[in-house]
Amino acid sequence: MRNKIKRKVIGLFVVVSFFSLPQLSLLGGGSEKEYQASDESTGSINLSPEVLLHRPMVEKYAKLEGIPNEVDVLLAIMMVETGGRGRDVMQSSESMGLPVNTLDVEPSIAQGVKHYKGCIEDAKALGNDKWTAVASYNFGRNYNNYVSNNGHKHSTELADKYSLTIVAPSLGNSTGTRYSYPNPVAIPYNGGYLYLNGGNFFYVLLVQQYLTLNSNGSGSGTNSATGWKKKAVELALKDVGQSFPTGWGGRGECIVAVQGWINGAKAGTFIPGGVRTGYLQSGAKEVAWNQAKSGDVIQYENLGNPDLFDTGVHTMLVESVNKDGTINIIESNNPGGSGLVGQRKGITNSAPSGWRAVVWRFAD
Numbered sequence: 001m002r003n004k005i006k007r008k009v010i011g012l013f014v015v016v017s018f019f020s021l022p023q024l025s026l027l028g029g030g031s032e033k034e035y036q037a038s039d040e041s042t043g044s045i046n047l048s049p050e051v052l053l054h055r056p057m058v059e060k061y062a063k064l065e066g067i068p069n070e071v072d073v074l075l076a077i078m079m080v081e082t083g084g085r086g087r088d089v090m091q092s093s094e095s096m097g098l099p100v101n102t103l104d105v106e107p108s109i110a111q112g113v114k115h116y117k118g119c120i121e122d123a124k125a126l127g128n129d130k131w132t133a134v135a136s137y138n139f140g141r142n143y144n145n146y147v148s149n150n151g152h153k154h155s156t157e158l159a160d161k162y163s164l165t166i167v168a169p170s171l172g173n174s175t176g177t178r179y180s181y182p183n184p185v186a187i188p189y190n191g192g193y194l195y196l197n198g199g200n201f202f203y204v205l206l207v208q209q210y211l212t213l214n215s216n217g218s219g220s221g222t223n224s225a226t227g228w229k230k231k232a233v234e235l236a237l238k239d240v241g242q243s244f245p246t247g248w249g250g251r252g253e254c255i256v257a258v259q260g261w262i263n264g265a266k267a268g269t270f271i272p273g274g275v276r277t278g279y280l281q282s283g284a285k286e287v288a289w290n291q292a293k294s295g296d297v298i299q300y301e302n303l304g305n306p307d308l309f310d311t312g313v314h315t316m317l318v319e320s321v322n323k324d325g326t327i328n329i330i331e332s333n334n335p336g337g338s339g340l341v342g343q344r345k346g347i348t349n350s351a352p353s354g355w356r357a358v359v360w361r362f363a364d
Contacts, residue, residue: 043072043211044072044075044076044210044211045210045211045240045241045342045343046079046209046210046240046241046340046341046342046343047075047076047079047084047210047241048079048083048084048241048243048340049084049241050083050084050085051075051078051079051083051084052075052084053084054075054078054084054089054105054109055071055075057105057106057109058071058074058075058078058109058113059071061109061110061113061114062074062113064113065113065114065117066117067113067116067117067120070116070117070120072211073116073134073207073211074090074112074113074116075210076207076208076209076210076211077090077112077116077134077137077207078090078109078112079207079210080203080206080207080210086101087101087103087104087105087108088100088101088102088103088104088105088108089105089108089109089112090108090109090111090112090113090115091108091112092108092109092111092112092115093108093111095111095112095115096111112137115137116133116137118141119132119133119134119136119137119141119144120133122136122141122144123136123144126144126145126147126148126152127148127152128144128147128148128152128153128154129147129152129153129154131153131154131204132144132147132152132153132154134154134203134204134207135154135159135203135204137203138199138200138203139159139162139163139167139199139203143159143162146158146162146166154204156189156201156202156204156205159201159202159203159204160190160201162201163194163195163198163199163200163201164176164195164198167195167197167198167199168195168196168197168198171197171198172197173195173196173197173198176195177195177196178193178194178195178196179193179194179195179196180192180193180311181193181194181202182311182312182336183202183206183334183335183336185202185205185206185209185334186202186205187300187312187314187351187352187355189202190353191312191352191353191354192311192312192352206335209334209342209344210342224293224294224320224321225293225294225295226364227364228265228266228269228364229265229294229295229362229364230294230295231264231265231266232261232262232264232265232266232295232317233261233294233295233317233319233330235260235261235264235265236257236258236261236317236319236330236341237319237330239257239261239330239332239341240330240341240342240343241340241341241342242340242341243338243339243340243341244257244332244339244341245339246333246337246338246339250339251332251339252332252333252338252339252340252341253332253333253339254314254315254316254331254332254333254334255275255278255299255313255315256272256332257315257331257332257333257341258270258297258315258316258317258332259272261317261330262297262317262362269282269362270282270284270362274306274307275299275301275302275306275307275308275309275313276299276301276306276307276358277306277307279297279299279360282362283362283363284297284360284361284362284363285360285361286358286359286360286361287359287360287361288359289325289349289357289359290325291359292318292321292327292359293318293321293361294318294319294320294321295317295318295361295362296317296318296359296360296361297315297316297317297318297359297360297361297362298315298316298317298318298327298329298347298357298358298359298360299313299314299315299316299357299358299359299360300312300313300314300315300351300352300355300356300357300358301313301351301355301356301357301358302354302355303354303355303356304354311352312351312352312354312355313355314331314334315331316329316330316331316344316347317329317330317331318359319343322345322346324346326345326346326347326348327346327347327348328343328344328345328346328347329343329344329347330342330343331343331344
């Protein structure tokens with residue numbers, strides 16, 4: 001689901017990476033603020049076996065570059081870029097001004113670590129937060145200057161504006177032409193779209209899917225389910241990090257995966273059917289979002305046609321609920337088509353335009 005900025009943009013963005021820090025400060029207006037390393041990651045999750053194989057080499061170059069504490073973030077970046085597959089596993093050739101996929105595995109990792117270190121140094125010099133550095137890995141290091149002039153803190157909204165007004169026009173899209181991007185991280189924000197030639201302004205959210213975060217009370221929930229529901233959550237957790245076949249009825253599809261975890265814990269509980277009628281015929285009850293518990297299911301349901309299987313539909317198992325009311329979930333097929341089982345933390349009560357998030361509870 002990666003949407004890299006094409007090589008044509010190197011002259012405008014990535015070349016910034018070779019300026020000295022004093023020059024960079026002049027470009028951004030300068031800042032004496034302390035680097036805002038907020039929402040620090042505390043570990044990695046959902047990484048593919050291919051990415052994990054590269055961990056020793058990432059650790060080696062992170063240590064050489066003096067950023068050993070950034071290994072988990074670097075692995076998450078690799079997961080978003082390539083899933084650890086192919087030669088240019090960090091997709092870092094372009095940060096050297098080379099054609100995409102020029103570098104082999106080890107040079108790709110060495111350059112990717114070096115490029116990310118530069119993004120961090122820029123953020124520190126300009127007083128930006130950590131996620132600006134992560135976004136700059138994809139957007140190019142000039143994004144640090146943009147964020148510095150707009151509050152020093154990355155947000156999806158700010159990245160959206162940068163993509164629309166800076167990146168896309170630089171590559172010929174001056175009209176804001178969009179294309180469909182039905183990724184679960186994008187759908188609650190805008191229904192699932194990106195700008196043609198605009199890079200991926202959801203990049204930070206994609207990276208955060210593969211990190212455990214210490215952020216504003218989110219992610220602090222525990223599995224409080226009991227009986228067969230506790231077993232269902234445990235079965236789902238065992239699948240985390242694995243990929244399964246997708247397609248109609250495939251185990252990797254989101255709703256099929258949740259049905260499998262529930263029925264694996266208590267056979268015959270979740271009867272396959274429509275997006276809504278499947279729950280009704282299974283005897284499940286709809287409950288309010290603020291009453292969700294471990295073992296419940298969150299279903300995105302179309303407002304006009306509740307049984308519609310279309311872009312926007314998604315099924316998630318509730319792993320735990322946080323003190324701030326957000327929910328931690330286990331899901332399959334995110335990114336779409338991957339069949340990958342993963343976890344996300346801090347989910348809020350939001351759904352794509354024209355859809356709603358329904359919490360379903362099966363009988364104990």
